[in-house]
Amino acid sequence: MTLQLILSVAAALIGVGLFGALSQQSIVMVMMGLELIVNGVMLAGGAAWYFLTPELPDAQMLVVVALVVMAVEMAMGFGATLAIYRARQVDMVDDATELRG
């Protein structure tokens, strides 16, 4: 029961984060949405470890990987944001469409 509750919280975080990542205009706010999604993944990993397989370290490793993903995402996101702003004074996703397929 508690497992389902915690996983539902994680699902809510992922849903809110997805909304933010899709809807925000500012590149840095898109990154906030992505961080919220990873936040939900961390919570789900911790709950899976406690309620399902506490004898195996795999779920803990998943949380560690999520933390690292968050750090890498922030470093690379701000690096790319600053680079594109320095080159063309762009800080909105609508203006950064060079890579559109």
Added chain:
Amino acid sequence: MMLTSLAIVAVILLGLISVAAGVAVFVVDSMAKATFALLVSFLAVAGILLALELTYLAVVTALMMTIEMAIMAVFMIMFMMNPAGLMPMTMVHNARTSAVAGVVVFAVLVLGIWTIDWPARVGSLPADSTRQLGEAIMSSHMLVMLVIGIGLFATIISGTVLATHRGRYDRFGPDLRTAKPNDPVSGGLR
């Protein structure tokens, strides 16, 4: 040993706080406030991890996210869309489709969570979850840490490359033999 009823109440409260703060991230007008709302969400999740006896991961999450959001606040102020409330404008585009996507993902996940026949817990809690993680990192799951290390190293290099100015290789080509420098504005030093 499962959670005590007090711990369950705390987990539910922290869960509500984390979701409410997560919603606040995209509701508040100021991007600096949004950063601190995100920090509250992270701290609530760290509290839940603490209740789940993942002491090390909870502390790492709390410390890392506090520092990360402190740095992020600086960038948020740099890129603020509505500084001091002087430039009221919409911060979203395509809001309805995005909301539908978010709600659908949430609904599908919740449907799965409450209909799956979850397996019973295998084994019992280790005496020390930190020791379990440390031993996994140093033995059975070392490959994960190796990949993480290479990934972080690649991030350092990419960040440096993105941060550096145009250098002589940008101007004179990879072998430095181009006669005329390739500058966005001509007339620079040879």
